[in-house]
Amino acid sequence: MSIVRAAFTQARWTGDKESMIQLHEDWTREAAAAGAQIIGFQELFYGPYFGITQDPKYYEYVETIPGPTTDRFSALAKELGIVVVLPIYEEDQPGVYYNTAVVIDADGTVLGKYRKHHIPHLPKFWEKFYFRPGNLGWPVFDTAIGKVGVTICYDRHFPEGWRTVALNGAEIVFNPNATAPGVSNRLWEIEQPAAAAANGVFVIANNRVGLEDNEYGDDAVKFYGSSYAVGPDGNYVGEVGSTEDDQLLIRDLDLDLVREVRERWQFFRDRRPDAYGPIVAP
Numbered sequence: 013m014s015i016v017r018a019a020f021t022q023a024r025w026t027g028d029k030e031s032m033i034q035l036h037e038d039w040t041r042e043a044a045a046a047g048a049q050i051i052g053f054q055e056l057f058y059g060p061y062f063g064i065t066q067d068p069k070y071y072e073y074v075e076t077i078p079g080p081t082t083d084r085f086s087a088l089a090k091e092l093g094i095v096v097v098l099p100i101y102e103e104d105q106p107g108v109y110y111n112t113a114v115v116i117d118a119d120g121t122v123l124g125k126y127r128k129h130h131i132p133h134l135p136k137f138w139e140k141f142y143f144r145p146g147n148l149g150w151p152v153f154d155t156a157i158g159k160v161g162v163t164i165c166y167d168r169h170f171p172e173g174w175r176t177v178a179l180n181g182a183e184i185v186f187n188p189n190a191t192a193p194g195v196s197n198r199l200w201e202i203e204q205p206a207a208a209a210a211n212g213v214f215v216i217a218n219n220r221v222g223l224e225d226n227e228y229g230d231d232a233v234k235f236y237g238s239s240y241a242v243g244p245d246g247n248y249v250g251e252v253g254s255t256e257d258d259q260l261l262i263r264d265l266d267l268d269l270v271r272e273v274r275e276r277w278q279f280f281r282d283r284r285p286d287a288y289g290p291i292v293a294p
Contacts, residue, residue: 013064014158014266014267014268015159015264015265015266015267016049016050016157016184016263016264016267017046017047017048017049017050017262017263017264017265018048018049018050018051018052018053018214018220018241018262018263018264019039019040019043019046019048019050019051019052019240019261019262019263020052020053020186020216020260020261020263021036021039021051021053021054021057021177021239021258021259021260022054022216022218022219022220022237022239022253022254022258022259022261023035023036023054023220023221023222023236024055024220024221024222024223024258025060025061025220025225025226025227026031027226028114028156028160028272029058029059029073032057032058032059033058033081033084035089035258036053036057037084037085039051039260040085040088040092040094040096040192041088041092042260043092043094043260043262044093046108047126047262048094048134048262049093049094049156049157049260050094050095050096050155050157050160051095051096051097051186052096052097052186052188052216052218053093053097053098053099053100053188053197053218054070054188054189054190054219054220054239055074055099055111055164055165055188055189055190055200055220056099056101056190057098057099057188058073058112058144059073059080059101060224060227060228060234061179061190061193061220061224061233062142063132063136063137063138063139063141063142063190064123064137064138064147064228064231064232064233065134065138065228065231066138070142071100071109071142072108072252073082073099073113074101074102074103074249075100075102075103075183075185075252076102077100077102077105077122077125078122079100079110079116081098081100082098082100082114082116082122085098085116085121086116086122088233089116089117089119089120090118090119090120093118093119094113094118094155095116095117095118095155095156095158095160095287096112096114096115096116097113097114097115097116097162097188097204097256098113098115098266099111099112099113099114099159099164100112100113100114100117101142102125103128106134106188106210108144108241109142109143109144110127110128110129110140110141110144110146110209111128111131111143111146111164111165112127112128112145112146113126113127113162113164113186113188114205114227115153115160115162115288116153116274117153117155117156117273118156119156122152122154123153123155124180125130125148125151126148126150126161127145127146127147127148127216128143128145128163128164128166128167128169129145129163129164129170129264130145130167130169130173131144131145131166131174132141132166132172134191136231137166139166142160146226148222149182150176150177150180150292151287152177152180152181157181158183158184159181159182159184160182160183160184160185160186160195161180161182161184161185161186161213162177162185162188163176163177163185163186163187163274164187164188164189165188165189165191165277167187167206168187168203168207168217169199169203171207171210172292174207174210174211174213175210175211175228177213178211178212178213178280179280180211180242182213183213183214183217183267183270184213184214184265185207185213185214185215185216186214186215186216186218187204187215187216187217187218188218189217189218189219189220189237190219190220190235191211191219191220191236192233192234192235192236193234193236195260197236198281200219200236200238201215202271204217204240204242205242205246205247208242208243208244208245208246209244209246209273210228210279211244211279212243212270212273212277212279212280213239213243213244213270213272214243214244214249214267214269214270215241215242216241217235217239217240217241217242217277218239218253218261219235219237219238219253220235220237221233221235221236221237221239221253221254221255221256221257221259222234222235222237222256222258226248236255237253237255237256237257237259238252238253238254238255239253239255239259239260239261240252240253241251241263242271243265243266243273244270244271244272244273244274245273247270248288249263249265250263255271256293259260
């Protein structure tokens with residue numbers, strides 16, 4: 013069997029960037045010591061979820077790629093021999109910013125980046141104030157542990173993205189999130205398992221956790237964690253994470269299941285792209 017040990021995190025906002033980065037560095041070391049070969053962090057991991065408001069002070073969290081956080085985790089990946097999926101608030105140029113995830117290989121090489129395609133603009137999710145829509149397609153990164161794709165949070169509501177990244181060769185798709193209670197709770201339970209089963213991929217869905225009242229007071233959003241891994245058969249791999257607590261979760265993924273499930277169902281063989289014109293009509 014081809015087993016990949018994957019780690020992923022859910023954390024509350026500590027109140028400052030450096031302590032968040034240090035927490036995730038410590039978790040990466042802990043994960044590697046436990047045999048993890050890849051680790052992914054939550055959306056916008058080193059800051060608060062600033063989409064709750066529209067305030068230009070949060071532009072201070074942007075970084076270039078490469079930049080200080082990418083460099084720090086590239087060195088750590090090389091030291092530990094672990095692949096890292098690293099969410100970054102990316103500055104392409106002054107005033108042009110993206111919600112991005114960088115994929116760093118186990119030798120410290122930056123393989124590339126994914127920019128979030130679908131940008132919500134809803135109460136307490138005012139993301140169009142901060143991000144341009146992604147423009148790099150749906151890349152798949154050929155890492156030391158296999159072919160890895162990324163979608164970010166709101167992307168998960170759009171099945172076309174999952175299908176595209178799977179057709180591009182992904183075996184594992186990381187989906188870092190900042191998802192709050194309400195109508196999303198039921199979608200959180202069903203969307204990623206459905207996407208995994210429909211496309212024959214593993215999905216790592218990790219979410220922020222906790223009330224960010226240390227940043228926003230009475231206006232704070234309480235994120236519900238519940239991070240999980242799901243297999244290409246749509247079943248959870250291990251338990252779902254806590255709704256309240258910071259956690260490092262580690263799960264073993266048997267990549268042989270990708271072939272087994274796809275050959276059982278043959279969804280890719282039987283799909284009819286010639287019949288799907290209306291879904292890409294402007």
